[in-house]
Amino acid sequence: NPKKWIQDIIQHVNRIFIHCEVNEDIEELLSLIKDNNCQSGLVIQNTDQLKVFEKHHQLIDSVLVLSIENPGYSGQSFKMDALEIISTINNHKFRNQISLIVDGGVNNKNVSIIKSENVVSGSYVVNAENPIKNIMILQTSSQYEPI
Secondary structure, three states: OOHHHHHHHHHHOOEEEEEOOOOOOHHHHHHHHHHOOOEEEEEEOOHHHHHHHHHHHHHOOEEEEEOOOOOOOOOOOOOOOHHHHHHHHHOOOOHHHOEEEEEOOOOOOOHHHOOOOEEEOOHHHHOOOOHHHHHHHHHHOOOOOOO
16 A cells, blocks of 8 residues: 555655555556656556556656566566566657666676666675675666667
8 A cells, every 4th residue: 555655755755666556546646646746656567567557657757677576575586578578668659758677686697688777686786795896787787878
């Protein structure tokens, strides 16, 4: 039930993401976020959830593709089928209206094939002997091409 948390945190953050499968009205949640001058994001874990993005694209600033199997558990492997979701979003007619973020299983071996503006990498960074080095690896592994 994200609505009860949005009011508590909205003054302390600049972006709030809503998972597609919440049991609340997504349009109401996204509007609440936007009405409070905060950026809104939508979390997508499979291609079926792209319908939610299409329906509410005018209220969404970012899409976060969750590229792991079970949300909330660090250290999982990157699901290669997430590349299909990423590609679909990158070729979507509303792509120029949103930023794309990929979260889950991102590391030095797969970051170069992920075509997004941003990636989130937890365990690859925090469990590293040299976290700063791993951050630099992630930052410099892209093709430096516009999305």
